[in-house]
Each structure stands twice: as structure tokens, then as C-alpha cells.
Amino acid sequence: MEHHSKEEKLQNPIRQAKIIENMSVDDLVHAIDGCAFGAGKLADAVDIYTEMLGGGSTSFFGLAGAMVPAGMRQIVADLIRDGYIDVLVTTGANMVHEIVESMGLHHYKGCCECDDIELKNDEINRIYDVYLPEPYFVDFEEKMKAILSEIGSETISIRELMTHLGNNIDDRNSILKIAADMNVPVYCPAIQDSMIGLQAWLYKQTRPLNVDAFADMREIIDICYQAKNPGALLIGGGVPKNYIFQSMLISHQEFEYAIQLTMDTPETGGLSGATLDEARSWGKVSETARSVTVHSDATITLPILVAAARSRLAKM
Amino acid sequence: MEHHSKEEKLQNPIRQAKIIENMSVDDLVHAIDGCAFGAGKLADAVDIYTEMLGGGSTSFFGLAGAMVPAGMRQIVADLIRDGYIDVLVTTGANMVHEIVESMGLHHYKGCCECDDIELKNDEINRIYDVYLPEPYFVDFEEKMKAILSEIGSETISIRELMTHLGNNIDDRNSILKIAADMNVPVYCPAIQDSMIGLQAWLYKQTRPLNVDAFADMREIIDICYQAKNPGALLIGGGVPKNYIFQSMLISHQEFEYAIQLTMDTPETGGLSGATLDEARSWGKVSETARSVTVHSDATITLPILVAAARSRLAKM
Amino acid sequence: MEHHSKEEKLQNPIRQAKIIENMSVDDLVHAIDGCAFGAGKLADAVDIYTEMLGGGSTSFFGLAGAMVPAGMRQIVADLIRDGYIDVLVTTGANMVHEIVESMGLHHYKGCCECDDIELKNDEINRIYDVYLPEPYFVDFEEKMKAILSEIGSETISIRELMTHLGNNIDDRNSILKIAADMNVPVYCPAIQDSMIGLQAWLYKQTRPLNVDAFADMREIIDICYQAKNPGALLIGGGVPKNYIFQSMLISHQEFEYAIQLTMDTPETGGLSGATLDEARSWGKVSETARSVTVHSDATITLPILVAAARSRLAKM
């Protein structure tokens, strides 16, 4: 916590946002740059993300929440393709839905106020207002069986499993495929907590599959050791946030940039909603890091953040 | 709740958002139009707001929360000036801060993690990450005294008080002034719950001031009676949301359009977070109304909504 | 913000809660007294509330949210009857539902996941998981007409209107009746924002009714001037929270005790979720006040707080 003089505290007048037709996303972010609350924080996030991506920071991306089913897959895939993500840490569920999409199968826009028994009878699984036909998991099982059968009996890490999945996906918009092509590691610590885990279990009933729970740690910690001005963009909290932070912590480096886009708040005491200041007490985020948390729906703030940062990077 | 066949449920595939540099806000909204969660809902809100504003709907605007200190004043002022708000219902606090801004005094961008005792010693009042110098209230008092002294002893309504305030403001960006100029009524049911109320109390110590608590109701209910395809955009909940809804209810009309931009959720049982479906059980919102709630920071979603809707209206 | 030495920071070990059968509520609060997060804060709230009620503090009670429909009416009524509330500030809606209950009419436990169109066809109004038969408002109208007709044409304050309502209620569990009997003032700044307001409007169509919007302020500010170690228990935020705080502010006194039971969080920037530290920057809450916010459902925390504080007060 910095202490400022009274004069320093009153240096930046709120500038009332002027919103006009046909403005670009970056214009809009500049228009809310002088505002407070979430608007001002989102504008800060754009500044920080632009500096982080433009300055050669080693860039970590934490992807929790059901972001792929919600429509954020292409944004993540494009960020990897364009070199803006060096390390992706995500959840098993996002990777399941990413594989489903890569098979040409779709998620559907549904309704969050509905009759779930009726959905069950229709064999439709619901994720808030997203519908997914249950029979898709039969296709998914076939796909997974085929991919897993090409893994030998040697022990591999979860990251190697993710790379193997990516190498066996034929879809140019696939997060996993692009990551594999670009040599961007994808970590997924709780992989067994997903339909991928279930398929692995089914597969292991009859054939060997040896995935070491701890084998990734050396690799990600090495990346942290060698990271340059590391920065983290965290979508939601969960395992990705903690795993990114603890890996940096153990490497005795600290994040110099940190952005959280989340609806979680600190009051529950859980890590997902914990402030980035709390992370400073641990040495996960440096004392002088540029950091901001935007408490707002990430399916809204992520597209704005990326659109504005890309616009600025294009001018550099 | 509508019931659809399985085929109808699976008609709209999620379209993964494609975000590119230099895109316009409206392009961005189109890009997230096929997404789910808050993104899809915000895109729906833009559709609904455009139809509502473009189709001659009687347009109600509920403004709760500290939106003026946060930088949303100009957006509201411009919407009134351009004929997009027919009725404004707001809180006393927003009107206090609107008057402060109209005097050329500023709010300042501060910090939400700070030492409030230090702020108190610096005579700075805090509103989340907004700072307001306490001495401004001395200027505000002078301004209010001057304005109130021109009101006679006849009984007036709160709306008439708001119009009187607007007529005595000399700032072309003032919500109250523009509303007064455009004959847009501003209702502020809990006006005494604000610094305006405190000034009114001080003034009443020595001179007559008669503001009738119930005098507004006939007027707003008459507007509701005569409303054409009424629509409501509600920023936050609070008194503005309820007052707009109950006025429409008593007029035996119903809202045909309703948009909520709020972080409040239904689980507390309070009206602020209540769903728009709940409002249907009361007959506040019609069975067939187009409605959506976007659970996200309104200082982010309001600028996007307005920028995109204005872009579309300009093309009509 | 206090600064402590490292030793001071590590003085109070977390005591793991031991929960056993047949324990009393006060035992449970003692059991969670050494816990963190909401549990520790609730235990603090019990300490503060007991000291506040036991020590002769002038006791303000802010009641927002739909607490009467949810079943919290008796708790408030009993606190008034037993002398634990000196000033009640509440919403019009709570007073409407209080009058409905006083007429022997009931609210009903319903379901929050329901078909609101079906409810509308059944003439049932929904408040989250509470159902209220719409025809009750016909009875309510008759009751209000009868009560209002006994008010003359002189100008009265909203508080006087509340007292008049209380004097005309025949139900020994009525908040308004007990408050009137005990000379406890009930303030309801946004009274027109409720069915009481609508009835007042209907009544004013044919007969005089003059309620001054600002007439209460002198009275509540005088109470604040004369208050002794004032304390506030705030259920939810909204108008009651602000009105209580601004009245104390203008009196140049400060609250020495402040407890918030709310689900609102600070991130939206609105007053409802604002921290009590923020209130210190304004001088609403004193630098040395004992204060705590419990972020948890108030229909759970209020009963616990009252049960535990009453148990302790009984032993004093």
C-alpha cells in the first residue's frame, strides 16, 4: 500500500466517458480510461496487457470457467497462434469442449431458465445457457480411444498428453493443435477431473496408460526460472490461477504483470477471488508489479481486452 | 417459460468469437453475438435496446449505483439530449454528484485499497476508488441555498424540484439541465436520502420549502398509462428499478422491453437482483416482452450497449 | 488501518471449531469465535452487538431487502418491544408486507425455479421463493383507505404517517404497532416507492393528503445529535444504510458501533456494498468504532446474531 500526499491523491480527475456511434473498441477503452469502478480497471488492464505483450514478457494465460463452451475458444487459439501466450494452464473441462469443437461438433445457445428434466429426456446436457447433446460424448469417446491408443506404455506427463492430443487434432482453430504446433505448453493439473479423465480410465481398463501426476512441475518451474518480466492473464480463478502462481513462487521469481478477469470476490476467503495484493504477501506477484482485477463477466471483458490490446500492438 | 422441441433447442450453434484489431464496438458485439453467458446476453441487450430506441418505445431509464461519480454522467446526458430517454428515475446521490460536476468541481480517481483514516485527515471522502474533496460540499451548500431560495412556499413535487434544479444549472453537460430543457421528467423518490435532502433540511430551518412526497405519482403513472410499447433500461436496482416497475404496474400496462445491467443476483431475495421473470409474475413485464439481464459491471456494459446501439440507430 | 508488529500480527491462533450435538446458538458462536472468514466476523458481530445493546448505545436499525416476506418480521418486532431498537429505518416494501401480515394474511413458501407465467395466471406474485396472492392487495387497499381517511389535511412527515399506520394496526406482532406503542420512530424515506405510495396516490385523487418529503430530517438529525455511543445494525444496504449514515454525519457525531449483514460486495462501487472503512473517510463511522461486515445471507446471520446477543444480555 502506497501512501500519497493529499495533492497526489487529487491529481487525476474522473473524465466522464463520451460514447459515440461507430467508435472502435480501442476508442471506447480510451473513453472509459478516466472512469472509475470496473471501467477504469478494464482500461488499466488494457494498458498493462499491451505493455506486457509488447515488451517481450513471458506470458502466462490461466483459463478457468467454461470459457470454451461460452465461445472464447477462438480468442485463445488466436492469441497462441500470434505468439501472445507462452504458457497455457487450463482445466480439463475446457480441453474436453475444445476437442468436441475440433471434431466439428457444436455447443448450442440455450436458456438458463429451463426445465432440466425435459433437457435430460432430450439427452441435452446444460452448462448455464449452453446446450450440449449428450450423444456427442460417444463420438468423443471414439476420438479419445483412437488418440490414446497411439501413446505407448512409457510414463508421460500431463503436458505431454496435451501435446499428444494437439498433434492428433485436425482443426486449424484448435487451441491444442495450435499450441502443439507453436511449442506452447498446455498444463492441465486436474486433467482427471474431466471427461478426458474418464476416457483415460476406460482406456486403462484394458491397456497401459501411465501419466505421472507430478512430472510437469519441473518443466513449468524451469520456464518460470527463465521467464523474462513474467506476466499473467487469469480468466477466472481455480486451479489455473493457483498453479501459475505457485510455480512462479517456487522459482523465486515474481510476476511483474498480473491481470485477473473474474466475478469472484475476496469475501469467501477462497483463492479464486483473492486479491492480487494478497498474492504480494506470498511473493507471487512482485511489490512493484503492475496489476489489476476487473470484477466483471470475463466473456465480455476478455474480448474487449484483446481487441484493444491488439489494436495498440498493431500500431507499435 | 417456453417449451421447445429438441430440434428447436439445438438450432443455434455457439459461434466462437473472432476478435481482431481495430474492430468497432458494434463489430465486437456482433462477434460475441453467438457466444453464451454474459457475452451473449450483452449482444441480446444491444438488439433489444436498438429495437426499443428505434421503434418509438416510451423509454424509461433507471439509474442507481454511484454511476455519476464513476464517469457515466455524459452518457446519460447525451441519451437525454438525443431523445433516447423519456423518463429518468434516479437516486439522490447521483443528482448530488451531477450538481457537483456541473459546478466545474471534479471527482478524482483514487484507490480502493487505501487508508481511510488518512483520507479522513486529508478531508477526502471515498466512493470505492473515487475521491471527493470534502470542502466541495461547502460550495455545494452555497449553490443549493441559492437555488432553493428561488422556490416559493407553494407545495411542489420532487420532480418539480428536480426541474427547478436543472433550470438553475449552467453546464451544457448537466443531466438535470438537459432534462429540464428537453422536458424529460427526472424522478428521485428518495431525494431526502442525499446531500440534497440535507441542504433542504438546513434551508427549511429558516424558510419554507414544501415538497410533497406523493405528488409525483400521478404524473409518472399518467406517463405509464400513455406509454407506447414501453421499455426500461435499468442500471443497478434499488429504488429506481422498483419505482419504474410499480408505476407501470399500477397503470395496468406492462413493459415490452426490459434490460438490466447489474451485478446483483437473485439469491438474496432482494428486488435489486430479482430476475425479470419474477417481474412477469407481477405483471410488471409482459409475458411476451423482450428482456435480458447482463450480470456484469455496468460501467463496462453501459458504454458498450450505448456505443453499439447508437451505431445501429445511425444506420437506420 | 492499524500497523502492528510481527508479534502482534501472530497473537491469535485460529481455533478449529468443535461442533457438538445439542449445543446452544451462543455455544456455536463461541465455537466459531476463533475461526476466520464469515465465521469469525459473525462472532465479532455478536460481541459488538452485545456491547452495543448492553451498554446503553442509541441503537439504529436499518432494514432493507425483503426481510419481512422472508420471515424476519418477528425478530425485528421483538427487538423493538424489548427496547433494543431506538430508531428504525426501512423500505416501503417491508412496511407493505408488515401490514399485510398484520391483517392476518400470509406470505407463502414457494419456489425460486418456477414458471412465472403460470404464477401470473394463478394471480400469485413472486419474491424469490416467496409467493403472495395478488388479491391480498385488494384487502390491503381497503385497509389503507380506512387508515388514510383518518389523517386530516395538515402536512405530516413520513415518520408521522408510519406512526399513524402503527396506531391503526391491531396485531400484537406488528413492527409498526409496537414501534408506535414504544415511541420508536420508523423512517421510510422512499415510502412512495411501495404499494403504500400507490395507495396514497389513489387516495389523493379524491381527498387531501399532505406528506412532506423533508419533514423527517430535523427529527432524525436531532436524535443523532443527542445519541449516546450510537450504534447501527444494517440489514442489507440501500436507502436505510445511507439515510442512517448521512443523518449521523450531518449531526457531527459518528457511529461507535456498526454491523453490516449483507451479501453486497464493494466491487460495484455502490453504497450498499461499501465497506465500513469507506464510511470512516466520510466521518460516518468513527476512527475507533468497533465495526464488522458479515458477507452472508442475512436471513441466516440475523437470527444467529440476535439469539446469541440475547443469550449474553440475559446473563448480564
Next chain:
Amino acid sequence: MEHHSKEEKLQNPIRQAKIIENMSVDDLVHAIDGCAFGAGKLADAVDIYTEMLGGGSTSFFGLAGAMVPAGMRQIVADLIRDGYIDVLVTTGANMVHEIVESMGLHHYKGCCECDDIELKNDEINRIYDVYLPEPYFVDFEEKMKAILSEIGSETISIRELMTHLGNNIDDRNSILKIAADMNVPVYCPAIQDSMIGLQAWLYKQTRPLNVDAFADMREIIDICYQAKNPGALLIGGGVPKNYIFQSMLISHQEFEYAIQLTMDTPETGGLSGATLDEARSWGKVSETARSVTVHSDATITLPILVAAARSRLAKM
């Protein structure tokens, strides 16, 4: 979604809670049984949990969030000891803090509004309002080294690692020890996402440690297959919630009882806040299951739930 006649909808009047001194926790739960919002839901949760524990249900317990640092460790340990938990699924972090406590080291009650840089300089790590001295992790490392060194080079599952940890803990209040003694399996899918993972990594630098990421799945799915009227109590969401639900799903059984104590709400679309109705669309929770979500701080609701259910079970 059930459809009821109008008469059925209006069968259960809200009963206003009567709160008196010296009442027991179970009395309090009975007092709020007729209330709505969180109060009514908590009372439902007590009914469901009592039936679930009293009727021989196979009982799953999901423990997310920083519940052990906050003081909920003893409650969980006692539930296992008394046979009320058949399967525990938790996070690595909770198990780290459980081991720290088992070593006689303490967490400390701190402050959530503090100077995190000062804390860092004091070598204190913060978890909301809990402080943990950083040097404790040196002791933790020694302890882990000693325990891990007794594991051979054969491949084990994460559950076996947890059992091994429990067998090497000497503290009669330890969750892990009691679970090991009682043959209650502890699953911790994201174990590498914790300080245990970091210690495992350090250990693996020099010695073999083979923990199979997928080896647990057969075991937990077998438990699900054989479960009798399975029930789940979920504290927070996260990996524990999903892992419990997906294991039951794959076994083609469904939960007949499900209770969530959480502050997460559905609007973000993430699994943590997803409704139990959503789980019905997947077949994770049965159509006819008794289920309830209490949106309130779990450090408050868990002690009440357990105190009241234990009181009722003691009378059976």
C-alpha cells in the same frame, strides 16, 4: 420443474421466526424452518443431511475453498471419525494446511484490510484474514521429505499418497490420519496444484516418486457403482464438486441427496456456481433427489448444519 395447482402453491405459509435467548442451534433451525431465502434453504439442508446421514446413504463430502485455514478442520475430522463421511474429495491446499496444523503449527487470525508488502517483509503469507508464517513451510518441507522417503518406487495413486500421508501423521485431530484409520478414501485430483506438489517435485529431483494421475478413477467409480442412496455435501465448488459428480455420472448411478454450501452463483456459467438442477440435465443428480443450495458463507452454514443434524441424529 414440477407444476402445482394454485392451491398446492399456497399451502405453506411463511412462519415468522421467533428467536429467544438460550435456544439451541436445532431450535434455531426449527425457528427458521418456515422462513424463505437462505434461512429456509438452510433448514431444508438440515432435513436433507439428517435423512442422508441417518438412512445409511453413501456419503460424499466435497471440500473446496480455504476451509482448513479458516477453522473448519475439526468439523470435517469429527464427521469422518463418527462415520458420517464415506468419501472425501478435497483440494491440495486444504491438505497442506491440514498437515501444517497436524504438526502443531498454527494459522493466525489476521486482517483482510492490511498492507501486504508489510506482511511480506514480516514473512507472513495471507489468506483473506488468515496469516501463516512463511517459515512454517520449511518445517513442512522436512515433514514431507520424511514421509515421501518411505514411499517406494512403485506407482501409486493420489489416494494412496493421501493414505500414506495420513498414516504418517501423529495428531488425533488430523483429517488425513482419521481418514486413514477409518479407511475413508481421500481424493485430491489436483494434488500437484499445492505445496504438496511442490514438495513432490523437489523430492523427485533426486529420488523416484511415481504417482499416476488416473489411477484413482477406477476406485472412486467402483465406490459410486456400489453406493447406496448416494448423497453429497459440497462445500464450495471447484474440482471436488466436479470430480464427485462426474464419478457418479460415469457409474450410471445418480445422487439422491445433494447439498451445496457456497457463495458462487450461476451467472458466471462456471461449474462452481451451477445449480443442482443443471446437474439433473446431466444425470449427476436424480430427478427425484432431495437437493438444496444455500448461498451463504460456508464457515457459518457448515457449523450450523452439522450442529443441527447431529442433534437430530442423536435423538434417532
